[in-house]
Amino acid sequence: MFLRRPPTCRRPLLSAAVTATALGVGLFLAGGLGLAPWPGAGTGENAAPAAQARGPATVADPTAAHITALQARLRRTPKDAVALGTLGLEYVQQAKSTADPTYYPKAEEVLQRSLALDTADNFTAMGGMAALEAGRHRFTQALDWARRAIAVNPYNASLYGTLADACTQLGRYADAADAVQRMVDLKPGTPSLARASYVAELRGDTGTARTAMRRALQDAGGPADQAFAHYYLSELAFTGGDPATALTEAEAGLRAAPSSTALLQARAGAEAALGRTGAAVADLTRAVQRVPLPEYVLQLGELHQSLGLHREAAEQYQVFRAEQKLFTANGVALDSDAALFEADHGNPGRALAIARQGIKSRPFLDSHDALAWALHVNGQDGEALAESDRALALGTRNALFHYHRGVIERALGNTSAARRELNRALTINPHFSPLHAPEARAALAALTR
Structure with missing residues (x-):
């Protein structure tokens, strides 16, 4: 096909x-x-x-x-x-x-x-x-x-x-x-x-x-197309748990298009996964300075937080909130990114309100996962599990989706299912998040004692 x-x-x-x-x-x-x-x-x-x-x-x-x-x-x-x-x-x-x-x-x-x-x-x-x-x-x-x-x-x-x-x-x-x-x-x-x-x-x-x-x-017909393909190959490698290949692809793309901010962000993700956190912070900081896309800002904030740099993380989260207000003021509907941010770093009630509204305008897999997580942080785990079913309905190999499901299963007392889902998340990509991957490992260790 x-x-x-x-x-x-x-x-x-x-x-x-x-x-x-x-x-x-x-x-x-x-x-x-x-x-x-x-x-x-x-x-x-x-x-x-x-x-x-x-x-x-x-x-x-x-x-x-x-x-x-x-x-x-x-x-x-x-x-x-x-x-x-x-x-x-x-x-x-x-x-x-x-x-x-x-x-x-x-x-x-x-x-x-x-x-x-x-x-x-x-x-x-x-x-x-x-x-x-x-x-x-x-x-x-x-x-x-x-x-x-x-x-x-x-x-x-x-x-x-x-x-x-x-x-x-x-x-x-x-x-x-x-x-x-x-x-x-x-x-x-x-x-x-x-x-x-x-x-x-x-x-x-x-x-x-x-x-x-x-x-x-x-x-590829030229450097832009080459950079485009290398970016996606880097992303596929990273989400598949292979940060070394992700780094190789990102650097190949940057050789074709040295000023690509997207490839700079991709390289940073791979560097962080490989333990090169100084280089990752430097690359992400440059990416945010060039183009302050909310996803870059949030990624930098969470990397700072994972390194114990809480003041720097708070600054990035403040920028993210300001950007969300600007997007809303210009007619952009908030959905999964904003919902997950509020669930992880802000107001659980607001996270649920955004997620419920987002699922109406964008009933995509990401939106179902965001709603599942927002329901979980509000203590509504039965409904959260049903939304997690919808997020995983196509068989997507997404470590974050499986992590969220594992935590929801644990909250419901389904220990075996929780272990299975957390292990699945870490098998797909042991570096899927600088914050949640360590939490997944700790939760899995606690469940297997």
Whole structure:
């Protein structure tokens, strides 16, 4: 599945020039945005290859340069619907790559202007709206816009990526797999292969996930694609409990793209797992200084906390809270990351409120796990176990999910199940969290006495 080449008769539709002209350079280059597989979208992340929009943060910012060029063009031709749609897409990408959600209202304004000029056939702006709504974690709306765009242009691979991302976050995994297959058939490049990798990863098939990313690396058209593939190979190695390979892949990616913040963050995670905590702190600090993505800020805070640097950890947690307020003020719905943060570091009641709301707008595996954990810290372990069932329903090999389940089972008095789940977490990845992995080891030791 996913790795076959598209039929020969479709090849003329896949030329870069044709696709870029038809959809707009922004959507073509961003691989559909939305939750495209590169850090910076939301999933926490765990995302996505979460199915989240990821792109290397670099010192020389091509997105900013393209925004400036589009703004100049629109001063000359303010009723250029395609340019407006493309500018909206670039604003969405800039919001993700800079962790600045104030670009989302800007994106909505220019996308609506574009749609007002061309309502019927404007799939550039429709795709932009899908990406915008995905960025704001409004996935039902993202799904609607993606379908509308595809109805206008059913041969654009990037639009199927946006559709797949929305379906994934809405828990429609079979529909997401179908959309990814269509994307691969149309254009078997880095964005489609990364999504195919994620589909396999969600189902616990890490071998296929690595194969897809290896093929993406082989097919890489330049340093950016190489860095993209190395990042995902690093993530797959790390989550599979192999930090040495994760470090090798991250460093290979940094050789291809030395200014990639995402790869700097990936290297830090591997360094921490290998006991190189000084290097990890240095790399994560640089990543946060470059691009203060909430996931980077939280990762640095938890690393500080694990090292007993409580003042430094508190500073990062304060930044994370401020970022959540800024995201909310700009229309982004909070879900799993915010819920887990409150459960681990803040207010249990708020964690549960966020998690319950998040499951409504984003019934994804991560959201079920976050709700399970929020229920646990509020003493509602029976309901928590049911949510944990949903988080693990696809067979995803996620150490944090199994750790949460193990703690829930222990709270319910299910000693044998608790031992099994905690052992499973540490078998999958003994370094899954600088805070929770040691807790898992201690709990397992206590249960086996």
